[in-house]
Amino acid sequence: MYFSKEAFIKRTIKTILQDKLLQSKSIEILIVDNAGTLSRSEFSDRRTKLISQRNIGGSGGFTRGIVEALSSNRNSHILLLDDDIELESEAIYRAITLNEYAKRDLVIAGSMLDLSQKHQLYEAGALYNKALHNREFQAFNIVRLHHHLDLQNVSNLNLLVETEPIDSAGFYFLSVPRKIFESIGLLLPLFLKVDDTEFCLRIKEKFGNDTLITFPGIAVWHEPFFAKSSIWNYYYYRNDLIVQAIHGTLRYTDAIAYFTKAIVASLLVFDYKNAQMLVKAFEDYLQGAEIIQHADPEQWHSQIMKLDSLFQTQQIQYHNLPSHPQTERTTANLIEKTVSLLTLNGHFLPNVLTQDKGVLLWQTADCAGRRSRAFRKKRVLIFKEGGQCLYRNELDKSVGIELIVRWLALAIESRMKWSKVMTEWQQVSKEFTSLKFWRRYLNLDKSSIEKSERQDLVA
Template sequence: MTSIQFSSVLLEKNSRSLSYPSLYCRATGDVVEDKIDGAWLLYDKGTYDFSTYFNSLSVQKLQHYTRATKYVLHLELKGAGLTVQQTKGGVFSAHPEPVGEPRALPANDEWQTMDIDLHIDHDAVIVGFIFETEGRVALRNSYYALEVEGDLRPVELALATTTFKKESYIKRNIGLIKGNILAGTDDIAKHFHMYVIDNGRTLDVDELSDEHVTIRPNENVGGAGGFTRGMLEAMGQKTPATHVLLMDDDVAVSPESIKRTYNLLRILKDEYADAMISGAMLNYEIGEDQWEDSGYMSDAGAFRPAKPPLRLTQFEDVVYNEAFKIPKDIRPEQRYSAWWYCCIPTEVIREEGLPLPLFVRCDDGEYGTRCRRELITMNGLCIWHMAFNLRYNAAVERYQTTRNTMIAQCTTGFAKRSDFLQELHHNVVLELKKFAYANAELCLDAFEDFLKGPKFIAQPGAAEESFMRANRNKEALVSFDELQQQAESLHIDGFDVSQITRQLVDGDRPRTISQRLQDYVTDNGQRLMKTEGRGYAVIPMIGWVYPAGVIRGKKYLIVIDWYSKRGAIRTKDVDAYKRIARRYSRDLRYYKRNIDRLRTEYAAARDELTSVAYWKHYLQMD
C-alpha cells in the first residue's frame, strides 16, 4: 500500500471566497486568515461545516476511478476544545448526515494532530466533516490522505495556456502558480512546467520566465494554434510531459485544483489511465454558479452543458454534481471537455493527432469527440470564467462556429449526429427576422469559406485573416449617446436612451397562434406578405435570443448590449432580406452539388492537418 496526500482542506482569501464562503466552509462564526502563523482562525464559538464543494471528498468517484482503498482525514489544530463529526452526502441527502460518533479534542495552546479513519457507507457520494468549537480554534496543514493499492503513477504535468493581450489575467495566474505550486514542497513542484503561449507578443519573456515557467512568443494563431503549440512544447521538453493541462488565460483558478488534478492522475486505475480530466466552468460574476461541467453537441448542432445549472454553495447541489449520470440520449461520441480546463494524456495526443487549425471555436469540442476518452469530472476541479452572455461576439458565434463545426464534421467525423446545416438555417432565419442583416451574412461568409474546401483553412494566416474580416463585418455597436443621436436622425418617436431599463430590454409579449404562423411564413413581414413595419422595439443584442412578440410588425429594432452599454439600430430592409435570401439559396444549391466531394477532400486532409510536421510549419517552428 502507498499513501498519498490527495487534497488539502482549502481556505482562501480572494473575492470569490469572501463573496461565497460556503464554497469552502458553512459557518456560524467568522473564518479569518492568520498571516503570522500561516493558519486559519475559526474565530468564534460555533459550527464550522466543511462538507462543501472544495472541502468534501468525492469518495464515490475515487472508488470508481482510482485504486484508493482507505480514506483518512488529517487535522492540525490548536485553541479551544472542539468535536469533529464525519459527515456524508448520499443521493437523497438534503443536508450533511453524521457518520459514527464525534471525536473530541480538548483545548490546548500547542498544535495537536488528529487522524480520523473515514467510514465510507455504500451509498456515500461525498464525505466531509463538521467542527463544533467551544471558542477560537486555529487550523493548518489539514488534508485528506488516501491509501492506494500499488505504486503511484509517474506524472510529468505541463500546463499550457494561450493568451492574447490579456496581461493582467495571465500575470496573476503565473504568480499563483509560482507562489502556490512551484514554491511548495508537494511532489508536483518537481514534476510541473507552465507554458504561456503569447499570441499577442506583449509579455516580458525575461521578467516572467524561469526554470519552470516558459513564455513562448507566438504568431496570432488563435486558441487552437496556441494550445497546439503548448502540446508540442510539452511533448518536446527534456523530460517529456505525460499529461498536458490546457487552461484559458482569462480565468481565475485555485492552485489547489491543479494539485488535485496531479494527484488524481497518479492513482488512476489502469482502465482509466488514458482518461481526460475535465474541469468545471464556474461563473466569474456569480462565483457559486456552475455553468458547465463537460459538454456535448446536441442533435440540432448546438453546444450544450451536460448538467443543469447548479449552485455549488448548496449542499444538495454539491452532491448532485458528483452523483449525476450522463443521460443516455447524450451519446459518448457527442461529448467533449472544454479547454478552459482540460487535462489530456500526451499518449492520447500521439495516438489521435493534434487539433485542427480552426483558430477559435469548436477546437475543443472537435478534439474531445475525436478522442472518445473517458471524461472525469470532480468537485473542486474548476476555473471561474466570464459567462458567455457577457462576451457575445457575432464574429465568433455566427462566423467561426458555423464554419468550424462543418469543417470538423467533414474532416474527423465530429458530432456525427448533429445537423449543422439545420443549425445554419436556424441562425440565418433568426438573424433575418431580427433585421440583423450583417450577422446573417456572417453565417453565409462562414458557409462559403467551408465550401472552399480544406486548402482554404490549411493556409497559414487564412484563419486569422478570416476572423479579422468577420470582426470588421459584424454589426457595429455605438455608445448610448450616439445611439440616441441616431434615433433622433431617423425620427424614431418616443425613444429615450435614459429610460432604458433591464426590464424593457429583456421583455417580450405572447403571440397568438395566427400571429406565430404569420411570422413564420413571412419572416416577420419580409417575404410573401411584405410590410413596411411601424414603430420600434428594444431587444437584447445576444444573437440566440428571440423576443418574437415585441419585434413583430416593427420597422426599427434597437439592440442593447447591457454589459458594454452600447447598442445599434436595425432598420427593416426588404431589399437586403431578398439579397441575402438569394445568396443563401445559391449557396445551398452549390452545397448539394458538391458536398460528397467536399467530405472526401476534408477527410483526406485529416492526417496532414493534425500532423506534427504540418503544425510545426504552420507555427513556424521548423
C-alpha cells in the same frame, strides 16, 4: 464584463508559483503569446517559459505549447489553461493527485464556474449533437451539464457526484496525458472555436467514454460564453461544419435546416451582420481543405472582422437595463408566427406598410425574445442580459432580401457538392492534426528554434 487577458495570465501564473502544495511537484509553465503583448522579463522564474509567435488563434496557441511540451521527455501530462480564467491553484494539485492515484490514463476536464456569479456552475462538461431532455441526436446542439447550478445550495453538491459521460470539455482547464497526443494527434487548425470539442470527440472515439471525465472540486472561473459573444463568432460556425463532417455526423438536411433557422432568425431582427457571417461560414466550408491549407489564418480572421463594418444600419450603444420588462414574457400565437416568417417581419411588404417605430427585445442565453414583435417595425433594439450593450438594428429590405436569396442559392448549390466536400474534410483530418503539419504551420524550422533558444539564454 471584460478584462485584460494579460492581467489574467500574470495573476494565474503568480497563483501557481506561490502555491506551497505545488512546490514539491515538478511543473513547467509555458506561456504562448499570440498577441506580442508580454515581456520575457515579467516571467523570470525558472519554471516559466514565454513563447512568442504570430497570431494563429486559440488552436495555434495551444498547439504551440503542446508541441513544445512534447519535445521534452520531462513531463507525463499537459494541462491546457485558457488565458482569461481565474484559478485557485488547489485545482491543479487535485488534478495531479488524481492522476497519481489513477490506474489508467485520464483526461480530466475542469468544470467552469461563472466569473460574474461565482457561486454558479456554468458547465461540468458538455454533450454534443444531443437533445437536452432525451439525449437523442440533435445536430449542432450543445447541452451544458449542470448548467447554472447554484453551488450555494448544499443539496446541489450531491449532483456533482453523479457521473454522466461527457462528449466535450473546454480548454479553460483540460489535463491530458502526453500519450493521448502521441496516439491521436494534435488539435485541428481551426483558429477559434470548436477545436476543444473536436479533440474530445477523438478521445472518446479512440478510448471510450471512461477516459474523459469531470471531477468535483476541479474547476476555474471563466466569463460565460454568452457575455463574450462577438459578431465574428458566428463565422466560426464554419468549424462546426468541419468537425461534424470529419466525425461523420453531418447530414445535408440537418445542416441546411440549422443554418436556415439561424439566418432567418437573424433577419427577423434585422441582424444582417450575423446573417452574413453565417452565409460566409457555409460558403467557406464548401471550399474544402484549401481554406486552411493556403490561407494565412491571421489575415483571414482580419478580413472576417472587417465584414462587421459593412452595414451602417446596425449600431451598438452602451446601456444598463437592470430589470426584465414584463411585456417580454408573452409568446407569439400561430398566426403571428406565420405572418412574421412569410414576410420576414416586413422585408417582403411595401414600404408604406412599415411603421417608423422600434421594439425592445430582451435576450438571454436561453431565449432570443419574441421576434414577431418586430413585424412591420422600422428598428429593433436588443439588450443581451448580463451585458451593457444595446444593439440597434434598422430595417434594410434590399440587404435582407439579398442575403436570403444568396442563402437559398447556396443551399441548392451545396446539395451537389455535399458528399465530395465531406469526404475531403475526412481525408485531410489526420494530416491536419499531425506534428509534421503543425511544425510547418507554426514555422518551426530549425533556424527559428535556435533563435528562440538563444533569446531564452539572453533573457
